Amino acid sequence: MDKPTYHPAQIKGWGVDADPKNDPTYPMKQRNDGEHEGYSWERPRQQTSDIEILQSNERPNLTAVFGTSTPPAGLSGMLRRFAFKYSESSYGHWLPLVLADRVGVVEGIVDDLRRGHIPNIPEELGWKAEWKHNRKQLVTRVLIGAVFTYAALAYLRGGKDD
Amino acid sequence: MLAMNYRGPQRVRIDHKPMPEIQHPQDAIVRVTRSCICGSDLHLYNGSVPDTRVGMTFGHEITGVVEQLGSEVQNLKVGDHVLVPFNIACGKCVFCQQGLFGNCHESNPQATAVGGIFGYSHTAGGYDGGQAEYVRVPYADVGPTVIPANMDPDDAVMLTDVVPTGYQAAEMGGIQPGDTVVVFGAGPVGIMAARCAWLFGAGRVIIIDQLDYRLEFARNYCPCEAYNFKEMDDPVLFMKKTTDWLGADVCIDAVGAEANGSVMQNILGRGLKMVGGATPALHWAINSVKKGGIVSIVGVYGPIEALVPIGNVLNKGLTIRANQASVKRLLPRLIEHVQNGTLDPKALITHRIPLEYVSDGYRIFSAKLDGCIKPVLLPPSATS
Numbered sequence: 315m316d317k318p319t320y321h322p323a324q325i326k327g328w329g330v331d332a333d334p335k336n337d338p339t340y341p342m343k344q345r346n347d348g349e350h351e352g353y354s355w356e357r358p359r360q361q362t363s364d365i366e367i368l369q370s371n372e373r374p375n376l377t378a379v380f381g382t383s384t385p386p387a388g389l390s391g392m393l394r395r396f397a398f399k400y401s402e403s404s405y406g407h408w409l410p411l412v413l414a415d416r417v418g419v420v421e422g423i424v425d426d427l428r429r430g431h432i433p434n435i436p437e438e439l440g441w442k443a444e445w446k447h448n449r450k451q452l453v454t455r456v457l458i459g460a461v462f463t464y465a466a467l468a469y470l471r472g473g474k475d476d
Numbered sequence: 477m478l479a480m481n482y483r484g485p486q487r488v489r490i491d492h493k494p495m496p497e498i499q500h501p502q503d504a505i506v507r508v509t510r511s512c513i514c515g516s517d518l519h520l521y522n523g524s525v526p527d528t529r530v531g532m533t534f535g536h537e538i539t540g541v542v543e544q545l546g547s548e549v550q551n552l553k554v555g556d557h558v559l560v561p562f563n564i565a566c567g568k569c570v571f572c573q574q575g576l577f578g579n580c581h582e583s584n585p586q587a588t589a590v591g592g593i594f595g596y597s598h599t600a601g602g603y604d605g606g607q608a609e610y611v612r613v614p615y616a617d618v619g620p621t622v623i624p625a626n627m628d629p630d631d632a633v634m635l636t637d638v639v640p641t642g643y644q645a646a647e648m649g650g651i652q653p654g655d656t657v658v659v660f661g662a663g664p665v666g667i668m669a670a671r672c673a674w675l676f677g678a679g680r681v682i683i684i685d686q687l688d689y690r691l692e693f694a695r696n697y698c699p700c701e702a703y704n705f706k707e708m709d710d711p712v713l714f715m716k717k718t719t720d721w722l723g724a725d726v727c728i729d730a731v732g733a734e735a736n737g738s739v740m741q742n743i744l745g746r747g748l749k750m751v752g753g754a755t756p757a758l759h760w761a762i763n764s765v766k767k768g769g770i771v772s773i774v775g776v777y778g779p780i781e782a783l784v785p786i787g788n789v790l791n792k793g794l795t796i797r798a799n800q801a802s803v804k805r806l807l808p809r810l811i812e813h814v815q816n817g818t819l820d821p822k823a824l825i826t827h828r829i830p831l832e833y834v835s836d837g838y839r840i841f842s843a844k845l846d847g848c849i850k851p852v853l854l855p856p857s858a859t860s
Contacts, residue, residue: 318699318700318701320699322674322677322678322679322680325674325699326817326818327674327675327813327818327819328674328675328677329653329674329675329676329677330675330818331647331672331675331676331677331809332651332652332653332675332676332677333676334652336647336650336651336676337650337652338650338770338795338797342575342647342648342797343574343575343576344573344574344575345574346570346573346574348570348573348574349570349571349574351570354570355568355569355570355573356568357568357582358500358502358566358568358582358615359500359501359502359548361499361500361614363499367585367586367602368585368586368598369585369586370585370586370587370588372588373581373585373588376585377581377582377583377584377585377592377601378500378566378582378583379499379500379502379503379564379566379582379583379592379614379615380583380584380585380586380592380601380602380603381592381598381601381602381603381604382499382602383529383531383532383533383598383602383603383604384529384530384531384532384598384602390529394527394598397527398586402587402588402589402779405780408526408778408779408780411526411527411599412526412749414527415523415526415527415528415529416523418484418529418530419483419484419485419487419530421530422483422484422530422531423483433483433487433489434489435487437489437835438483438487438488438489438835439486439487439835439839440486440488440835440836440837440838440839440840440842441839442835442836443835443836443837443839443840443845444839444843444845446846447840447843447845447846448843448845
C-alpha cells in the first residue's frame with residue numbers, strides 16, 4: 315500500500331471550504347418553501363415552434379423553452395409517441411424509447427443511402443484512432459468479426475445446398 | 477456549419493448542419509471556441525441513454541463568443557467570451573430560486589426528473605449541443621458567464637461541468653475535517669472530486685480505478701492515495717482493511733452507468749441495457765462506507781431501475797446525496813479557486829482535437845487510448 319508522503323495541511327487550499335454545518339441535516343438548497351405554492355413563479359415567455367415536441371405526461375404544460383433537435387419521424391417516431399403515453403416511472407415509457415433508438419439507427423442508414431451518402435462506418439467508429447493507438451486490439455477484433463461472418467455465411471450457404 | 481452528428485452506438489461523424497437560430501427572446505447564439513467531450517457523453521455515445529436520436533449533436537461543456545442575442549437578453553453583449561454551464565436553467569422557477577439550477581422546471585418538456593442539458597438526448601430536453609461551430613443557448617441571462625479577462629479559456633471550459641461536478645461531489649459528501657474520503661473513478665470528475673475533498677478538510681483521500689495511467693495522474697495531481705481495483709480480490713474488503721475495519725466516512729461514485737468490475741452488471745447494464753447502467757462503483761461505495769456514512773453520487777445513470785444493495789443502505793443508516801451539479805450556484809467560488817491557483821483544471825486536458833476529427837476524439841476517450849484524461853474539441857472557427 316502506498317503511504318502518502320504529504321500532510322493534508324500542506325496541500326494548497328486544504329480546509330478552506332470546510333463547513334461543520336454541511337452534514338446531511340443541512341440542506342444544500344436554499345429552502346424558501348416556494349414549492350408549496352405550485353406553479354406560482356412568473357413563467358418566462360413561451361417558445362413557439364412548428365415542430366413536434368413530445369411532452370412528459372407528468373407535467374401540465376410545455377416548458378417555456380425546449381430543444382428542437384431531431385423531431386420524431388418514421389417508425390422510431392411512432393414508437394416515441396407511444397412511449398410518451400406513459401409516465402417516467404413506467405417501463406412502458408422507457409423500453410419503447412430504447413427500441414426506438416435502435417430503429418432510429420437503421421433509419422439513419424437508410425436515410426443516408428437515400429440522400430446518396432454511403433456512411434463511412436469505420437471512420438464513424440473512430441478506427442483511425444484505434445489504428446494509431448490500439449492497432450493490435452483493432453486487428454484482433456476485425457479478424458474475429460471476419461471469422462464469425464465467414465462461418466455464418468458458410469453455414470447459410472450449406473443450408474441452401476441441402 | 478460543422479457539427480458532430482450521432483449516427484448510432486459508437487458511431488459519430490462531422491457533418492454540415494444549418495446554423496442555429498434565435499427561437500426565444502432570451503436565447504443567444506454562441507460561436508464555440510472550446511467544447512469538451514465529457515465522460516457522461518460516453519453514455520450517449522454507447523447508446524445507454526433512452527431517447528438519444530440519430531442526427532443529434534452532443535456537447536455540454538462549452539465556451540464561446542456571443543454572436544447574436546434575443547430581444548430580452550440584458551446581461552450579455554455581442555462579442556462577450558462566455559463559459560456556458562451545462563445546465564439550461566430559467567432562474568425563475570421554484571427550483572432555480574432555491575439554487576437547484578440542475579433541476580430547472582422550465583427547460584425540459586420531455587422529462588421531469590432532470591432539467592435541460594445541452595446535447596444530452598431528448599430525455600434532457602432535445603437541445604443540440606456545442607460540439608459544433610455554433611450553438612443556441614437558451615436563458616442567456618442566467619447561465620452564460622463572461623470569462624474573466626485573466627482566465628485561460630482551457631480553465632474556463634472546465635468550469636462548465638468538470639470542476640463544479642467534482643466540487644459538488646465533495647460538497648454533497650458533507651466532509652468534516654479529518655474524514656476519510658474514497659472516490660470511485662479516476663476520470664476527470666473523479667480526479668477533481670478527490671482534489672476538492674481536500675478543500676473541505678478531508679484527512680485522507682483515496683481514489684480507485686482500473687487504469688494505472690489515470691491512477692498515476694491522480695496520485696500526483698490531487699495528491700491522494702490511488703489504487704487499482706483489478707489488483708484487489710475484493711475492493712470492499714480492501715477498503716475495510718485500510719480504514720481500521722469501519723469503512724470510509726464518505727464515498728463518492730464518480731463513474732456512473734459505464735462502471736466495470738462485475739460480469740453480471742456488464743451483461744445486464746452495458747450489454748443488454750436492461751437496467752439503468754452497470755453499478756459496481758455505486759455498489760462498492762455503499763458497501764465501503766461506514767455505518768451512518770454518506771454516499772455522494774455524481775456518476776450518471778439511465779432512468780431505468782439500476783441494481784444497488786438498497787438493503788445495506790437501510791441497515792447501515794446511510795445518507796445518499798446525488799444531483800447534477802448546480803453550476804451557476806458554484807461558479808463564483810470556483811472562479812475564485814481557479815484565479816488564486818487553488819485549482820488548476822486545465823492540467824486535466826490531455827488532448828486537443830480539431831472538431832473535424834470528432835469520431836477519433838470519441839474513440840480515444842472511450843477506449844482510454846493514448847493516456848487520455850480529458851479531450852477538448854476545437855472548431856475551425858475558434859480563434860481564441
